[in-house]
Amino acid sequence: MSLKFPISLVGKRASSGGDVPFATSLYDSGENLLVSIETDIPNNWNDFNTPYNATRLEIGTSCTNIGDFAFWSCTNLTGDLVIPNSVTTIGVYAFYSCNGLDGTLTIGNSVTTIGSYAFNGCSGLTGSLTIGNSVTSIGNDAFYNCSGLTGDLVIPDSVTSIENNTFYNCFGFTGSLTIENSVTSIGGYAFSFCTGLTGDLVIPNSVTSIGSGAFLFCSNLTTAYLAPPLANVGSGAFSQSGLTTVYANDAVANGWTLGAGQTVGGKSGVTVIDWTNYPVTP
Numbered sequence: 001m002s003l004k005f006p007i008s009l010v011g012k013r014a015s016s017g018g019d020v021p022f023a024t025s026l027y028d029s030g031e032n033l034l035v036s037i038e039t040d041i042p043n044n045w046n047d048f049n050t051p052y053n054a055t056r057l058e059i060g061t062s063c064t065n066i067g068d069f070a071f072w073s074c075t076n077l078t079g080d081l082v083i084p085n086s087v088t089t090i091g092v093y094a095f096y097s098c099n100g101l102d103g104t105l106t107i108g109n110s111v112t113t114i115g116s117y118a119f120n121g122c123s124g125l126t127g128s129l130t131i132g133n134s135v136t137s138i139g140n141d142a143f144y145n146c147s148g149l150t151g152d153l154v155i156p157d158s159v160t161s162i163e164n165n166t167f168y169n170c171f172g173f174t175g176s177l178t179i180e181n182s183v184t185s186i187g188g189y190a191f192s193f194c195t196g197l198t199g200d201l202v203i204p205n206s207v208t209s210i211g212s213g214a215f216l217f218c219s220n221l222t223t224a225y226l227a228p229p230l231a232n233v234g235s236g237a238f239s240q241s242g243l244t245t246v247y248a249n250d251a252v253a254n255g256w257t258l259g260a261g262q263t264v265g266g267k268s269g270v271t272v273i274d275w276t277n278y279p280v281t282p
Contacts, residue, residue, distance in 0.1 A: 040063055041066045056077070077100050092116045104126060170191075186203075192216040200222070207227075213236045246273070248275055
């Protein structure tokens with residue numbers, strides 16, 4: 001790629017009011033505007049720095065933090081989005097509605113926090129999603145409507161809670177869902193409309209609650225293993241899902257009766273089997 005017409009972009013940092021060089025902008029041979037960033041990215045960075053006609057974004061390895069609203073509504077950005085290993089925090093709304101991004105999303109393995117709405121509406125992102133073992137917090141609506149993400153989805157054992165609407169309408173996932181045993185709660189509509197997720201749903205024994213509509217319209221999930229001591233399944237948690245069989249502990253089964261023809265989380269016609277008949281989670 002040949003580069004020409006280098007342009008330095010200088011913006012105002014709201015907290016200090018001083019001029020801070022945040023990035024260099026270059027045109028590639030196709031006249032596409034490339035923004036390359038080598039420092040931490042403050043909140044609302046694009047309000048002062050990112051041209052809305054910028055089509056490519058590179059985040060350098062000197063960046064450790066991507067601030068809130070950093071690139072929100074930069075709809076002209078295209079291609080892959082690489083969050084380097086140096087980054088530890090992705091702020092709320094950081095890439096909100098960047099629906100022009102049409103490549104692979106790579107999140108570095110040092111990220112600990114993915115803020116609420118961070119990738120909300122990034123429907124053009126494709127490929128598998130890897131959430132590193134350093135991530136402890138994924139905010140509500142973080143991947144809402146990221147329908148182009150595919151393959152399996154693994155929630156690593158560093159994550160303690162899955163918030164409301166986190167993966168809402170991510171129907172492009174076409175593999176299994178793995179929830180590791182550090183997760184204590186699954187928020188409302190967290191996986192709603194993830195129609196491509198297939199196979200068994202294993203809820204580990206660390207989970208004490210599943211929110212309303214959590215697996216609404218997950219039509220390809222057929223068997224759920226609800227490990228004790230799960231205490232609360234929200235209304236409509238499994239409504240319109242493909243659920244046919246549930247293994248559950250009789251004492252905490254929310255009033256379900258063992259046997260066929262039960263209604264579990266809004267899904268009727270489910271066979272409920274006592275957990276003691278399947279004591280080891282598959």
